[in-house]
Amino acid sequence: MTRSLFKHLILILGAIVVIAPFYMMVSYSFKSPGEIDRGEGGFFGRQEMMIDERCVKLRDPDRRDIALAADRFSGQSDDQIRQALIQEAEADCSMRPVVFNYTKAFTEAPLLRYLLNGVIVTGSIFLIQVIVALPAAYALAKLKFWGREAAFGLVLFCLLIPVHAIALPLYILLAKLGLTNTYAALVVPWTISVFGIFLMRQFFMTVPDDLIDAARMDGMQELSIVWRVMLPTAIPALLAFAIFSVVAHWNDYFWPRIVVTGNRDLFTPPLGLREFKGDGDGSFFGPMMATATVIVTPLIFAFLIAQRRFIEGITLSGMK
Amino acid sequence: MGAPDITLQPLTKDTRPVPATVQERRAAWLLTAPALSLMVLILLLPVVVAAILSFTDYALGNDTFRWVGWKNYSHLFTRRTYEKMFLATFTYVVTVVPISVGLGLGAALLINSLGRFREIYKTIYFLPVMATLLAMSIAWEFMLHPSIGMINRTLELGCGTLFEAIPLIREGCADRFPVWLGDKRYAIWVISFIGIWQGFGFNMVLYLAGLTSVHRELYNAAEMDGAKSAWEQFRLVTWPALGPTTVFVVTISCIRAFQVFDTIEAFWPQGGGPNKSTYVMMFAIFEKGVQQNLIGIGSAITMLFLVFVMLLTIVQCWLVERKVHY
Incomplete structure (x- = not known):
């Protein structure tokens, strides 16, 4: 009894360390700058109304504003009108810290655009990976042809090359083709997943030959066998691969950092967050953590819903 | 047709x-x-291109280049900056790999021996593997903030209590607490800590998968042979049975550790840390090759990097082969 209590104690301590940055990230995304500075307010902060200084400054009344407002405040001096207008601005610009942080996250930088880019890039990468890898995996697993061993040997050799390691020559080739700062640059190096080919080949080896022979007798071409017979049998393996691929590319920072420079329209979520950090000052901790939370949440949420599949997918590379 | x-x-x-x-x-x-x-x-093709360019002084935008022989490589082995690069990279790998593998194994064994709450621990420990590392780096940066960060605030709580016996806390209370990321004594260890934090859950899951394939009967047999204590059972049954998993986990951890970049770029966009103490290879490739357009030297680092990764994999294959012949 005490033994298992002790084990739980160790595991709980570990869990606290693991969760701490997540806790802090979400908590800061709720708090006002003052609360972050002083380290108070618990997890959610007190959520007192706060005034967005920048918003007030933007609405600082000039001569024309005062002249326009003269009707509303008839009989008052310019100075009084000015004060009244500032008060109005402050009233309009005050909000709860959580609202402030999350609206800033979406308005200071085109976060929605970044998220959309993330979806476009990860989506196209996965789609092309499947279109390229599946036929090759089928041929390597089920067709007899001269050079099959050599082709498979090439696959095994390429497994040794991490794409990040050859980023520099890839970048030079893409630059020579004039492709830097395009979606193509973000997608092209990942279109070939040697690991995907290897994985699907291992899976196809277990599919009985009879299934393929039957399809051939029905007069199916090899290519339609791939998509209409093999693909449906491979759904579980494909799903695991999808998770593996999407997680890797949604989170990837190194490659986008190299090929996308300056063009905000192409920023993926990590790049957007990085830029936010670059030009943020101290008062922007809250919005920055809100951005971070928004970027991290989709995968974590999906993970919590389909945990078993995710762990399967991510650790795929560990299966024999 | x-x-x-x-x-x-x-x-x-x-x-x-x-x-x-x-x-x-x-x-x-x-x-x-x-x-x-x-x-x-x-x-x-890129491997070939890198191999060729590593013998040149090519720069993007130039029409021509000169062959410089082994000059780029000899720079790598003589200049102080690159000495720091190798030191930072190997310190990181040599720290992160054993600890993250050890913690992964430890967590897996603990979780595996429990009846309840296994899934919860598994989920929590796996979270950092899923999360965008760049976002989490920024979260860590706030945690490590010298004055308002959660870590130094927590350490401050130790002032005036028994915890003052710990040198770090005693010095912190007397003077001030470490600035962590700005201090060359701590920077590489902080980076290593985050690497471990992010990676050990992955190793844990691989070990948990490995543990399911260890047969119950083996433990019974070992017990009959007199291996009663948990340690003896681990040494005689679990550890050998996990051999192939360990080889794989170590290799993949090494390859991932060699590729560390996100945390370093997030903390120190320029220069690779205080006194270049965290100037790892990936960052060097990025800085020299991409930012400073010194393609030759960047390619030379790329080639060395590939050699390291290939050597690691060959050692792994050799170890696995040896296991098969037993």
Whole structure:
């Protein structure tokens, strides 16, 4: 009894360390700058109304504003009108810290655009990976042809090359083709997943030959066998691969950092967050953590819903 | 093309072997051609390009380049900056790999021996593997903030209590707490800590998978042979049974550790940390090759990097082979 209590104690301590940055990230995304500075307010902060200084400054009344407002405040001096207008601005610009942080996250930088880019890039990468890898995996697993061993040997050799390691020559080739700062640059190096080919080949080896022979007798071409017979049998393996691929590319920072420079329209979520950090000052901790939370949440949420599949997918590379 | 084939199909059915192989061969090459050509273009060609450029002084935008022989490589082994690069990279790898593998194994063994709450621990420990590392780096940066960060605030709580016996806290209370990321004594260890934090859950899951394949009977047999204590059982049964998993986990942790970049770029966009104490290879490739357009030197680092990764994998294969022959 005490033994298992002790084990739980160790595991709980570990869990606290693991969760701490997540806790802090979400908590800061709720708090006002003052609360972050002083380290108070618990997890959610007190959520007192706060005034967005920048918003007030933007609405600082000039001569024309005062002249326009003269009707509303008839009989008052310019100075009084000015004060009244500032008060109005402050009233309009005050909000709860959580609202402030999350609206800033979406308005200071085109976060929605970044998220959309993330979806476009990860989506196209996965789609092309499947279109390229599946036929090759089928041929390597089920067709007899001269050079099959050599082709498979090439696959095994390429497994040794991490794409990040050859980023520099890839970048030079893409630059020579004039492709830097395009979606193509973000997608092209990942279109070939040697690991995907290897994985699907291992899976196809277990599919009985009879299934393929039957399809051939029905007069199916090899290519339609791939998509209409093999693909449906491979759904579980494909799903695991999808998770593996999407997680890797949604989170990837190194490659986008190299090929996308300056063009905000192409920023993926990590790049957007990085830029936010670059030009943020101290008062922007809250919005920055809100951005971070928004970027991290989709995968974590999906993970919590389909945990078993995710762990399967991510650790795929560990299966024999 | 498609239509006649379909009508001919019934005829070829009886004499299947001969025409099928011709057809099969053609189909096979058509199906593998896209994958094979992409492999050559995207994976093999860049390796060749890097190998060639590492002997030149090429820069993007220049029309010509000069051959410089082994100069780039000799720079790597003589200049102070690159000495720091190797030191930072190897310190990181040598710290992160054993600890993250050890913690992964420890967590897996603990979780595996529990009856309840296994899933919760598993989920929590796996969270950092899923999360965008760049976002979490920024979260860590706030945690490590010298004055308002959660870590130094927590350490401050130790002032005036028994915890003051710990040198770090005593010095912190007397003077001030470490600035962590700004201090060259701590920077590489902080980076290593985050690397471990992010990676050990992955190793844990691999070990948990490995543990399910250890047979119950082996433990019973070991117990009959006199291995009663948990440690003896671990040493005689669990550890050898996990051998292949360990080889794999160590290799993949090494390759991942060599590629550390996100945390370093997030904390120190310029220069790789205080006094270049965290100037790892990936960052060097990025800084020299991409930012400073010194393609030759960047390519030389790339080649060394590839050599390290290949050596690691070859050692792994050798170890696995040896296991098979037992």
